[in-house]
Every structure is written in structure tokens, then in C-alpha cells.
Amino acid sequence: MTDQLAPIVFTPRTVSLPRRARALMIQGTSSDVGKSMLVAGLCRAYTRRGLVVRPFKAQNMSNNAAVVRDADAPAEARGEIGRAQALQARACRVPASIHMNPVLLKPQTNIGSQVVLRGRVLGNCPARIYHQMRHGLMPAVVDSYERLAAEADLVLVEGAGSGAELYLRNSDITNMHLAETLDLPVVVLGDLDRGGTMAAIVGTHALLSSTDRARVAGYLVNKFRGDFSLFEPACEIISERTGWPFLGVLRWFEQADRLPAEDSLALERPATGGAGGLKVAVPHLSRIANFDDLDPLGAEPGVSVRWVHPGHPIPRDSDVIVLPGSKATRSDLDVLRREGWDLDILAHVRGGGRVVGLCAGFQMLGRVVRDPTGIEGPPGETPGLGLLDIETEIGGEKRLIEIDMLDHASGERVTGYEMHMGRTTGPGLARPWLLLDDGSGAPPRPEGAVSRCGRVTGAYVHGLFGADGFRARWLDRVGAQAAALDFEARTEAAIEALADHVEANLDLDALLALAR
Template sequence: MAGIMLQGTGSDVGKSVLVAGLCRALANRGYAVLPFKPQNMSNNAAVTADGGEIGRAQALHALAARAEPHVDMNPVLLKPQADRTSQLIVHGKVRGTMGSSNFREGRRNLLPDVIASYRRLAARSDIVVVEGAGSPAEINLRDGDIANMGFARAANIPVILVGDIDRGGVIASLVGTRTVLDPADAAMIRGFIINKFRGDPALFADGYAAIEELSHWRGYGLVPWLADAVRLPSEDAVVLEKGRNISTERKLIVCPILPRIANFDDLDPLKQEPDVDLVMIPPGIAIPAEATLIILPGSKATIADMTAIREQGWDIDIRAHHRRGGAIFGICGGYQMLGNRITDPLGIEGAAGRITGLGLLNVDTILADDKSLRQVSGRALDQDFTGYEMHMGQTLGPDTAHPFAHFPDGRRDGAIDASGTVMGTYCHGIFASTELRRALLNGIGARSAGLDHGVMVDAALDDIAQSLEQCLDIDAMIALARENRS
């Protein structure tokens, strides 16, 4: 087996984009490459063909590798909830919750599951590209670790450390990581990559050499700022506040950033549309009265996020928008919030309870422990679409007599109010369907460019791979990975 692992000096240093680009570069060279992330913590998730659940970033990595997403690519997924616990997903299925009281021991017990997944992937590939989580420099989390050095040492896989020069202090972050690591952990690191460099690479030649001298690691390259990365789905919620400039010449679509927002990459296809501005509304900011469409996104903790909507006063903004005849679209948890009531009798999201919704759809939701996970295709707004379902609970009521979507097996999904301005669905990923997106935008008076979102993402992966071919010593990285062959 052959494998290589990218770890970072911190979160958001660009590991995920580099793994995607490296997977595509290796696939373009003819290698059978597969991605792997031992543990991910994210409420952005994807559904595999066999009905499992993995991090959305690992689904993107599978696309980059030209492979079918599989639960082994992300054997442990933690989805943060409202009560300081996380839903634990192992091999694509719910296996309870993890919190501060059982976090360390719980992770340690999952290492056999992680290693088993990695070995299965390695057995059917030429090379596995592994992404770490956070940073190995967080030595306070080392005990029981399965995401970084705990996995690397158990799998005996070489590590390349990624540093982000754009945030500053990259020399200290790389050399300092070596300083704080246990010597056995530090021995797993065989080199480094400098990421997000702007300007003339010659200006950092001395700094690059200093890192090699002080760390005793070799450098594998200096990666420029990859502008094409903006065309990829966003993995982390921290990027949500980086929106476009608002123009009075375009239709304004807004989405409030909920505390437990989930699967916000649903909105990515709208970013490519030149006739609309998609603006994410952070806490403390009112929903603009100029909005044409309000989208309520998915949520990992619907009741808690409904409470947050009221605390922010967004419920007042949403109802005022509705009185003005504005369009409102709810996805999954957002669909549930549009209804009359949300009840959690079993305490699925935390403490058992009930909350009043926005009352814009005449439906009620009861949360249950049976999780619906399936890829779907159907018809909505008189257009064909594909997507996936990922939700817990059932929504019923008079407005479901006017469903948003119909499936070939006769099932129906979602609801539309009598005015046709309020819609809700449990289907994620539907805006990537070109004709459905066009129909939605036409409904708010906006034109669609008719671009294929999937084609755009695939082209971005090729462009990023080409950039990495020019700036990284990929031949040397392949040779390093093969040292792990057994």
C-alpha cells in the first residue's frame, strides 16, 4: 500500500484544497488514487450511493480522484449539535453522541474503525491521499488522537506539514510545530508545503531555506494563492461571511448564518449566477428589506437555530418580507422552521421539547431517531433535478398536499403555500440542477446563465491540479508515499 498525509499548522491553512488538487493531479497521471480523512468535524455532509454519510469535503475529494464517494473515505464524522455534543457518525451511520465527558476515550476506541477503513482503501488503490484535521501542534488533544499523529503512527504513513503564509508567521508556525511535538510524532513529518503565497516566490527564498535548516525537513514546494479554489464548494463556515458586493442591478438573495448551519454548499450554484447577489447574513445584521428571496438553510439543531432566529429578530424580518410578497425557500431544517411547530419528544437534538415555527407553511414537524439518507432524483418546478436527503423526522400538514417535489416511485416531498411564494423541501443539492435553478430564478425575475455547476467544479479541479503540477515536487511526494508500501 502507498499513502501520504497532509497535516496543517492550524485550521483553514488550505489542506482540503491541496488534497483535492493533488488527488486530481494524480488521477490525471493515471494513478488509481483515493482520498481519506480519519476524522472530520463538520455539519456539511454528503450521502454516498449506499446510503451512508461522509463529510462534504471528502465527497469533493472523491470527485477529484474520479472515484465514487464511499463511507471508508471518512470513517468518523462528528456533527456538532446545540448542547455541546456532537452526533457521531461511524462508517456512514449514526453511532450515538460524543461530548466533553467521553471525547478522548471515545476517539481512542474508534482507531480500529479508522485503520480498517484506511486499509480497505489502500488495498484497492495505487495511493491514498490523507487529510488531517486541525493541527498536530494542538498537543493538548494528542491523547486519544485519531485525526493527525495518532493515525499517522498507527498507519505508519509519512506526513507533509502545510503552513499558510497568508496569515503571517509561517516560519514560526512550521518550526514551532516541530518544537512542541513529541519526537516520535515529529519523526513522522518528512517535509513541508508553503501555501497561499502572493507575489514573487524569489522574495521568500531565504525564508524557505530557513525553514529547511531549522526544521530539518525538506520543502516540497511553494503554492501560490489559488484563485480557482473559490469555484469549489466551501467546507468551513468561516468563509460564509466573505460575500460579494451588493449591486442594485441584480436580484438580492440572502441567507442567515445560523449557529448550526448545515450543508450550506447547497447555495454554491447560486454564486455563479451573474444576475443575482447571494449574501450570507451574519448575526447582528438585519435581513435587508431589498431582498428578493430569503433562503433558510439546513441546520443540525433546528430547535436551537429557530431560537436563534428569534433572538436575532430575523423572524420579524422574514415575516415582513413575506407580507411584501417576497419569496422564501427553506431547505431541510429551514423547511421545518417555516412550519407551525417543531417537536423533539426523544431529545434527538438535545433536551426534549417543542418550539413554534415561523408559521408560513401549514405543516408540523416531529423529530425522530430514524435518519433518512438517500440520493434522490425527481421533478420540481416542472424541471428534473437530482439531490440527496439527510434529515431526521417527519413533516406533515395541509400544505404538503401541494408538494415541492415528486419522485418516480410516487413519493412526494416538501410543501408550497397557497400563494406560491413560500416553498420548503428536504432535498439538498438541488440548485446544482441547471434547469431547476433557472426556474427558481425566473420565479423571482432573475435570469440564469444556464451554466452547469458540476462542469464548473470539475474544471476548477483540473485548473488547481495544473497549478500544483507547476509548483510542487509531486514526483518526490509519490516516492515518499511509496516508502510506506507494504
């Protein structure tokens, strides 16, 4: 991984935009306390009240990303932002924008990430270098925020991790330093499901400076189950110790698993879908990316999606093995071999089973993956699984495109996106999985590959199982029955249910009054 980034640039404005919006920032006591979900619920709830709402997260660290086309960019330009901000934009009923998440970090190793600024890749950077230079990103962060604030009534700002990490305060661009720069009121969110909530909130107060403490307008408690009266004495103690008012409790939201997750911690939950029917196994790779590709399959009652974690073999009764996306293809090929999953996959194919590779998973199915310039790690090459007659070289410009096309191979509409830097070649591409027609009159574009036996397939398209007709046709081909499932409607209903849940649990008028 290189230690250098491209020069930090962003498009300056010639005229300062008036700041129209009020704003409120949600910070957590730690990661995975539910900040993203809460902001999404608030976005839809306030939008339903007639407000123009925009989400904003200055810096996000996630390998689950979305491709967006921005209004102030050329028509052919695409960028990428965190999946959570794309969901929040949907909750606001507006197209997602690169300004909603101006800095995206995509972890590639234990000590470094790909850095994406305003939707475009700057380069790869070890954490120690990034922490030294990220203050240089603040002008772009502030500019993106002000663009949103000029067009909205309310901007809901999401912090990252914990806002009380004092060792990061001086270089912070997403928590208290950002709140100070933009003069944002802060609400602290704690998570009762993980325990230690009282210590987490009181500890946050103890670590913050007096100036940062004064910026906190109160605290919320999230993910509560049971009789809240038992926890009320704890809230009294928290308020007494901190001086912060208790702003409410958000009870456990049962439909959370119907919304795309951003953190791979969500994959620790049990198998999704029906108990019987088609059994789909998915190895949990170390740098797994865009794992919400599997959500539509998991939503099918007749499909069971089982995430296989390190230390466990791929179940022998699996009907289909899916190799998901990854931010480090060669590294995760090594993980497959270290866990013995490569042998499980090869035995599965020999026994008549099916394998699907999505993006990096598609690359892994080939003969070799090369990374001559060290984009994803040390330069070199790694043998693939050899199930498709293709080979991949990592390099070139990142391909970011949205897809909404007719697939002539299946006769169904395909929707999704491509997000990758690899270029794949080889005889196997002469047997494409998809034939995509964009309606322009040009010949259909072949995409992906199918093995000679017809049981191994792969493509670069993320999200293709989200198209109901294509998913139903694929399930029929592998011997399963699709339900009458409208996946987009299911997701939209979950967003509405989340907004209802937020409305029922919190005083939205009081929260709005805190915004300034």
C-alpha cells in the same frame, strides 16, 4: 443531548487484505490552512498520471456532508461522509465511499456532536465523553484505511486541525497517533495568507516528540500571494530550526470559490454572483449545515447571494430569503428570534417577498418543531415561523437518500439528496413543492410544501439548485434570468484547474517519492 452512543461496531474482514498502496499524509499547522483543497488537487493530478488514488480522512468535524452509497453495502443502504472527502473522491474519478471518512462529527452544540461511524449515526455525545471513548474507534479507522490501501496505488491521508495538539495525542485517531499506527510519512502544511507561518511551523516542530518529528518528511507553504523571493529567507530559517526540507510553495488559487467549501469560515467572504439582478439573502445560522446548497445560485451572474451575519438585519431590498440547513433546528430558531431575523422574514413576506426553506429551514417555516427525546439538544418544542401549515418532530432513523428524478411540478430533472431525522406532517403538505418521479411506474412522490400565497416554499431536498433546468425554471418563476450555466461542468473545470495549479507549483515526482 444524550451522553450515550450505540455500541461501536464495524464489519470485520475474515481475511487480511494486502496493502498495495503507498501513502502520504498532509497535516496542517491549524484548521483552514488548505489541507482539503491540496489533497483534492493532488488526487486529480496523480489520477491524471494513471495512478489509482484514494483520499482518506479518519475523523472529520463538519456539518457539510454528502450522502454516499457504498459498494460493499446493500443496494438500499446509504451513509454520509464529509463534503471534502466526497469532492476528493470526485477528483479521483471514483464514487465516494464511507471508508474515505470513517468518523464524522457533526456539531450540534458548543460542547457536543452527533457521531457518525462508517456512514451511520451512533448517537450524540458531549466532547468530554467522545475524547474518552474515541480510541475505541481506531480499529474501524484502520480497517477502513486498509480497504482503500488494498485497491489503490496511492492513498492521500488528510489530518485534522493541527497535528501538534499534544493534549490530544494519546486519544488521537487522525493525526500523529494515526501516522504512527499506519507508519505514514507526514508533510506539514502552513498557510501564508493568515500570517505567522514561520512561528506555526517551527512551533509545530518544537511541540512534537522526537519520534513524531522524524516522521515529518518536509513542509509546504500554501496560499502565497506576491513575490515569493521575499519569503525565501523565512524558509531558510524554518529549515535551519527544524531540519525539515522545504518542499515548495502553493500560490493562491483564484478558483477556490468554485469548489464546495467544508468550513463555514468560507461564508465570511463577500456576496457571490452578480452585483445586480436577483438579491438572495441567507441568514448565517449558528449550526448551519450543507450551505453549498447555495453555490449554484451564487454562480449565476444575475443572482447575488448575500450571507447575513449575526448583528446585521436581513436587507430590506432582498428578493428572496433562503433558510438553509442546520444541525440544530430549534436552537437556530432561537437564533432567528434573538437576531430579529424572524421579524425581518415575516415583514419580507407581508411585503410580497419570497422565502425558501431547505431541510431544517423547511422545518423552521412550520408551526412548531418538537424534539421529545432530546436528539438535537434539550427535549422540548419551539414555535416555528408559521409560514407553512406543517409541524415537525425530530426522531426516528436518519433518512439518507440520493435523488435523481423527474419533477412533474416543474417538468425538470431534480438531483440532490435528503439527510435528516425529522418527520414533517400537516395540511400544508397537500400543496407540495415537488412531485418526484423515479421512473419505476409508481405515482410521483410529493415533497415539501408551498404556502397558499405561493411565495413561501420548502423541501427536504439538498442540492436541488444544482440541476441546471430546475434552477433556470425556478429563477424564471421568481422574476430572474438564468445564464447558460452548466454547474457540474463548472465544478469539473475547477477541479481540473486546481490539478493544473498543483502541477505548476509543486514537484509531484518528489512528493510521490516521499510516499511509502
